[in-house]
Amino acid sequence: MRILALDTALGATSVALYDAAADSVLAAESEAMERGHAEALIPMVARALAQAGLAFAEIDRIAVTIGPGSFTGIRIGIAAARGFALVHRRPAVGISTLSAYAAPLIFGAERHPVAAAIDARHGMVFFQALNVAGRTIAGPGLYTLEDAARRTGDGVIAFAGNAAMRLAAARKDGAADPRAGALVQAAAAPDIVWVARLGAAADPATAPARPLYLREASVTTSDGARLRRA
Numbered sequence: 001m002r003i004l005a006l007d008t009a010l011g012a013t014s015v016a017l018y019d020a021a022a023d024s025v026l027a028a029e030s031e032a033m034e035r036g037h038a039e040a041l042i043p044m045v046a047r048a049l050a051q052a053g054l055a056f057a058e059i060d061r062i063a064v065t066i067g068p069g070s071f072t073g074i075r076i077g078i079a080a081a082r083g084f085a086l087v088h089r090r091p092a093v094g095i096s097t098l099s100a101y102a103a104p105l106i107f108g109a110e111r112h113p114v115a116a117a118i119d120a121r122h123g124m125v126f127f128q129a130l131n132v133a134g135r136t137i138a139g140p141g142l143y144t145l146e147d148a149a150r151r152t153g154d155g156v157i158a159f160a161g162n163a164a165m166r167l168a169a170a171r172k173d174g175a176a177d178p179r180a181g182a183l184v185q186a187a188a189a190p191d192i193v194w195v196a197r198l199g200a201a202a203d204p205a206t207a208p209a210r211p212l213y214l215r216e217a218s219v220t221t222s223d224g225a226r227l228r229r230a
Helices: 037-052 071-088 097-107 145-150 164-170 192-201
Strands: 002-007 012-019 024-032 061-065 092-095 114-121 124-130 136-144 158-160 218-220 226-228
Touching: 002 037, 002 071, 002 192, 012 037, 012 192, 024 037, 024 192, 037 071, 061 071, 061 192, 071 092, 092 097, 092 192, 097 114, 097 124, 097 158, 097 192, 114 145, 114 164, 124 145, 124 164, 136 145, 145 164, 158 164
Parallel strands: 002 061, 061 092, 114 158
Antiparallel strands: 002 012, 012 024, 114 124, 124 136, 218 226
């Protein structure tokens, strides 16, 4: 199965082409950016296809990060994935950014329980904790940094995400544990290859390419009325 993976949910635009049967990365590109994801994404997909020597007809599935993350970034990636899926009649699956951050530490060479945290501003984080089997033990949800730190439990745990350093520091024993530094993986965005790997394992029936916000967006109109997302 060949997977096209897309990520525009956070601080990068990333694309990968991945052959799941061979566990082989055919092409991958990532560029850090806070804005401009929409302009960067499609040319990046074209370059990845050219590098891999593939036509779109040879792609079996599209995987896309669905959040939590930037409202605009999430929509850009999902719109592209759905468009590709519709035009080329391929399934599209959604991958949580928290899961994508945690995956290398759970399923990599050294397995650890993981606390994944994404900056939600104003002292808040999007947070999820998983055990070494990949099962959720807390979250996913929106928490204060202190509450998320309490929910990491006791013992050595790995930290991942763009708020990983802050979460590790907020945990009472984190800074005192000499092993903690080696178990903190902070990055602006998840590793796109792991988005592709998770996309290969996902079930299209239960992992739709649908936004995962974890926080309700609202807009206040000029007359003070508040419009909530349905």
